[in-house]
Amino acid sequence: MKRIVAIVRPEKLEPLKEALFAAEISGMTIAQVMGCGNQHGWSEYYRGTEVLLNMIPKVRFELVVPDDDVDELVDLICRTATTGEVGDGKIFISSVEEIVRIRTRERGEAAV
Numbered sequence: 001m002k003r004i005v006a007i008v009r010p011e012k013l014e015p016l017k018e019a020l021f022a023a024e025i026s027g028m029t030i031a032q033v034m035g036c037g038n039q040h041g042w043s044e045y046y047r048g049t050e051v052l053l054n055m056i057p058k059v060r061f062e063l064v065v066p067d068d069d070v071d072e073l074v075d076l077i078c079r080t081a082t083t084g085e086v087g088d089g090k091i092f093i094s095s096v097e098e099i100v101r102i103r104t105r106e107r108g109e110a111a112v
Helices: 010-022 067-081
Strands: 002-008 029-035 042-046 049-053 056-065 089-095
Touching: 002 010, 002 067, 010 029, 010 056, 010 067, 056 067, 067 089
Parallel strands: none
Antiparallel strands: 002 056, 002 089, 029 056, 042 049
16 A cells, blocks of 8 residues: 655645545545745745745645555646646655554555
């Protein structure tokens, strides 16, 4: 199994959530986060002094999926979240060694 973490623009929250539900994803975790990459933030003036604000609001999606679904879901996330501009986000994919459902103690794919 793999964990997919996608960091995307806040305006892509609803379209991406709907696209993932349409793809029959059984569950996901979504969090509002702050970060920066190539965008490097923006400048604002506070009391006549320029201040660089380099933490930009983003949305973090986390999914745990079978290995066979990874490429299809990465493609879906890219299609849904892209604007073509700097700051569209990143996708991180990592292996998941084990999953345990706390309530039933099921393990592996049955726990997803």
